[in-house]
Amino acid sequence: MAETAELLPGTLDLLILKAVSLGRLHGYGVLLRIEQISGGALHIQQGALYPALYRLEHRGLIESEWGVSDNNRRAKYYRLTAAGRERLGEEVASWNRLAEAIGMALRTTPREA
Amino acid sequence: MKGLFARARSLWRGLRRPDRLEAEMDEEMRFHMEMEAERLAREQGLEPREARRRAAVLFGGVDRYKEEGRDVRGITRLAGMSLDFRLGVRMLLRSPGLTAVAVLALSVAIGGGAAYLEFVNDLIRPRLPFPDGGRVVGIYVRDAASGKTEQRTAHDFLAWRGELESVRDLGAFQPLERNLITPDGRTEPVEGVEISASAFRVTRVPPLLGRPLVEADEEPGAPPVAVLGHDLWRSRFGGDPGAVGRTVRLGSAPVTVVGVMPPGFAFPVNHGLWVPLRLDGSALRRGEGPAIRMFGRLAPGVGLGAAQAELGAAGLRAAAGSPDAKNLRPFVEPYVESLWSSAPDGVLQMRMMYALNLFFLGLLGVCGANVATLVFARTMTRAGEITVRTALGASRGRIAAQLFAEALVLTSVAALVGLAAAALGLRWVKAALVAEGAVPPFWWDDRLAPETLLYAVVLAVLAAVVVGVVPALRATGPRLQAGLKHAAAGGSGTGFGGVWTGVIVTQVALTVVFLLVVVSVGWNVRVGRYGAPGLRFAAAEYLS
Secondary structure, X not given: OOOOEEOOOOHHHHHHHHHHHOOOEEHHHHHXXXXXXXXXXXXXXXXXXXHHHHHHHHOXXXXXXXXXXXXXOEEEEEEEOHHHHHHHHHHHHHHHHHHHHHHHHHHOOOOOO | OHHHHHHHHHHHHHHHOHHHHHHHHHHHHHHHHHHHHHHHHHHHXXXXXXXXXXXXXXXXXXXXXXXXXXXXXOHHHHHHHHHHHHHHHHHHHHOHHHHXXXXXXXXXXXXXXXXXXXXXXXXXXXXXXXXOHHHEEEEEEEEOOOOOEEOOOHHHHHHHHHHOOOEEEEEEEEEEEEEEEOOOOOEEEEEEEEEOOHHHHHHOOOOOEEOOOOHHHHOOOOOOEEEEOHHHHHXXXXXXXXXXXXXXXXXXXXXXXXXXXXXXXXXOOXXXXXXXXXXXXXXXXXOOOOOOEEEEEEOOOOOHHHHHHHHHHHHHHHHHHOHHHOOEEEEEXXXXXXXXXXXXXXXXXXXXXXHHHHHHHXXXXXXXXXXXXXXXXXXXXHHHHHHHHHHOOOOHHHHHHHHHHHHHHHHHHHHXXXXXXXXXXXXXXXXXXXXXXXXXXXXXXXXXXXXXXXXXXXXXXXXXXXXXXXXXXXXXXXXXXXXXXHHHOOOOOOOOHHHHHHHHHHHHHHHHHHHHHHHHHHHHHHHOXXXXXXXXXXXXXXXX
């Protein structure tokens, strides 16, 4: 297994939005999906997921409704809203730009500096 | 903006049923940990109890996350605010003398500002006491070249009466001051109008007795009739129902009374006698005929903009049709405003009256700054408290919020006192005017308009910002180090330096300006140049 990486502050929101964009999920499902789509490389304190979910819901980027889980238990499901979808796109683009810029800076060899 | 709405809604939901929020968060987190426990049991072959323990450890502190969950919705901040308010009230009650002075000062500023706005609005943009009164409009014609109002518009009036679709029941009036001679021989002047019968349809006020004027009365050969106002009926006819049908003399002409209007009706301004306006359309050319004013009602669903567009087009058509009208431009405005706009210098006077509000805002700023000094001077140790709190980690915003809450309590009380004083004061002023023999316009009432109340709320919040937030920001700013040293040494300084110098200079400047303005206005009123707040509130002021 690859080495796990600590999550940079602010990126948890982005991952949650992405996870939820792939389909409606309850909180635990979001955790599983993030683990899955990141190849298990990201380490998230499980409980910290919930304030992040509530914050995103408070801002209207995701919406929730109570439903029944696969094993017939009551669970709260989250879904991306239109505003959330828009924000996800913006954040992904912004992240990519940042990653590219930093990556380029870090690849500089002593000769080029 | 949309995000703000979503947040407000979420906050509201969180506040309304906090217990339900708790229960839901509990249930959600419990579900999570159960699922994780099951997974651990499955994948790592743990005992159920061990799996649950491990899951709980992996999850982290439930209470902490629930608290964060509440924070994130803004609930903790709001709950904190209510505590701040209670603390604020307690602090104010602890020093009643200072609180009284502060409230008094602020209530003068807030009450004064609100009273002035109410006064000006009552003069210029009042609420008309008719059904759907907001749709009653006035039309006037201005000469674009000279900027003066042209009142001899009978020719166009008659044309537009049939043409206009956006303004219905177009009517016109012309003041009439005659002596009314009743059968008992009494002769006294009366404030009357020659007016179109449509006035009674525009105002939608049914008569108390008899009938209002009708179109037939406007015909050239029709018998002369008149409708009486309530006050006139009581004073000159003794409130006798038999007055209807009686013949009296208006000047030299006999007229028959056909109706009496209910109390409070004095359209167009403060008139008490209505006779039909007879215009002989065929004989009148533009620029001829009596000096009239036009009014009407906007058609349903039509806005002022659309009416102005139609009227403007009609004006252009008229201009194209005859060379002597090429500069005339018609305007349609809310009824009372049109009376002001069409008066000479009316627009300027309106602007000045509204601009004077700025003076009251300045007064508020100065009062607020003074009160802030008082509030801080009383609790000099406050600066020490603030610096210590800041050192302990309270954010600037948090401290400012607390001080703002305290200040808001103060200014809210001041606003209530100020509004009460304003309402009483205005009532007294109006009563004084009436006692001097002035007849107020029909739309004056003693209630405070909702706009005024809202304005007072805004002023209270602004004052709270000046009294609470500005000093807080100063106290928690870069002078923190010096403040901390001060606090440690057991003393404290006000440390406001430049800001207060500025305040004092502004105060002196404002006082000087205030004196100049008062002297100038007072002189002008004496010399009789301003009509509006003068003693004779007669229609003449509006219709000059």
